[in-house]
Amino acid sequence: MGRRKGEKxxxxxxxxxxERIYNTCTLHQT
Structure with missing residues (x-):
């Protein structure tokens, strides 16, 4: 149970x- 929670x-x-890195890269490109 604890391991599954950790993986989640x-x-x-x-x-x-x-998602943050992708958004940051997109902002830098434009």
Whole structure:
């Protein structure tokens, strides 16, 4: 249970940072 929760948090953080980096790169391009 704890491990699954940890993986869910890691997955959420990864998606969150990927989205931030993608948005930042898009802003820098324009």
């Amino acid at each position: 948090i890691l997955c959420w953080l990864k998606n969150f940072w990927l």
